[in-house]
Amino acid sequence: MNNMNPSDLALLPILEALIEERHVSRAALRLNRSQPAVSHALARLRDLFDDPLLVRGEGGPQPTARALQLAEPLAEALALVRSMIEQPAFDALQCSRHFRLSLSDYGAAILLPRLVARLRTSAPLIDLTVISYGRERALTALVDGEIDLALGVYPALDQARYKDLGSALLFEETFACLHDETVLAGSLSLDRYLERPHVRVTVALEDDSEIDDALARLGHKRRIAVQIPHWSAAPEMVRGTDLVLTAARRSIAHLGTGGLRCNDLPFQMASFPFVQTWHRRREMDPAHRWLREQIAGIVSGTSKPTSLDLLRPMHEA
Template sequence: MSKTNKFHLSDLGLLPILEVLIEERHVSRAAMRLNRSQPAVSHALARLRDVFNDPLLVRGEGGLQPTARALQLAEPLAEALALVRSMVDQPTFDIGQCSRHFRLSLSDYGAAILLPALVSRLRKSAPLIDLSVVSYGRERAIAALMEGEIDLAVGVYPLLKQAGHGDLRSTLLFEETFACLFEGSGERDALSFEEYLARPHVRVTVALQDDSEVDEALARLGHKRRIAVQIPHWSAAPDLVRGTDLVVTAARRSIRPSGTGNLRCSEVPFRLNGFPFVQTWHRRREKDAAHRWLREEIAMVAGSESRI
């Protein structure tokens, strides 16, 4: 690298670009977020490399990776820009004029109960906001948040309690419980524990070898259920149960609309703790006004859902 070039006042406009590049670790995504062309962001990165006498971002596994110098700059840069923005930002935030593209991770369960109402609200109050939704497993979603690949993950993330995730923030949307769905007849509206174990089961999980909370609870009791069908989507499970001897143990909201015909939805016949349904994001998005607005909209939709 050549000797550091002198920093000019005209280069101050490059600092927000550097902030976004460090967060996104991808020139095209940074350009989309900044509403600039990719060549313009690439040109800005070249100038930043001259100014700081460092490559700042280098190609690595999964895309661009920040250098040690870039990581050293990230926190003071974010604090400095936040201070400047607090001085010049308008006192009110006009979401109706905000043009952003957010990337969310949602399971089909989360998508089914949140997306219809959320999208309806966005189309009315924030027509320039675009959403892209992916369905990542728990570990993949957490990694994607850390890498800046997605903006928000909504679901069940016990991994947040583990060390190494101090940069992630989360809020509880609601507490969910489990229920059983099975084919019944007459007045039959519940399964005994013995009947539950005797029947074959549908297990919903993304990973082939991933035991669920249900299996872990049964193992603590010294029992194991027979998994006859394993699928990655909650939405398909009720139709697999209909007309068969199968049982699915699932989040109550995911099977609630399917109680027609002889399908029965009942309590689980053994102790099975519920689980928190949360939204989580990286702290780098904490003071992003549009991101905060989206989180509030999701919390409002989830609050309405939890009261049903």
């Protein structure tokens, strides 16, 4: 390591952002600095540590072994310094940030209108970009720093590769099925359910289906006649056809009118958690934490979560 001047200490937060974001542009956005300024700082850091720190790799820039070695002691040192400095109270009205969220059609329908309405009144300078990623893609994007928050159903969260992701339960959901009574009168027995063709909604083909997994455990398989990425189009495909749609109850319960009928499943399935998840590097970011609180508050019907336990990583609970 080359000699460090006192003025070089100001580069350490930039190094932290570069290691975590793995991208000069994202680090600049996070630090509210220009990209040339961060590039210049990276050049000086490379000279100080006699290491490239970020190198081109598969999927974009990747930290070197030396950078990964520095990450933990750097985070601890900066956390200690920050804890010594009294932070001003967070002011949502004055917060100018851009957050990137991953939401499915379903998640967007039940959360996004209320979240946007709240932001427009409480934090009008906060901007959102909403992306619809598959489950695995969303978690990978969180790890890579490509998005700030993902909301949905993520069974893989307990895997070791996602140990740095924290999660908060928003609500427990159950499955129900929708069919057109003018074509298929009455409730659905398991035999009638299996005889009918089905609509499956999935953003990514590789995402697992809890419904098909549950049927397989019972020794059954349904026929998927139509597979689409958009939940909003699915109910109208059921209307006037023999198709059956199995989906989260919140998304179809209100549609059980005008010929359509919403039924319980004709087989047992456990409820499943709908969560918000983020990378722990965002854990204490005041704006990010405020946004998570607003989302939890929307679901619970309050302005904020009733307990800070909502903010604990699920894998630590």
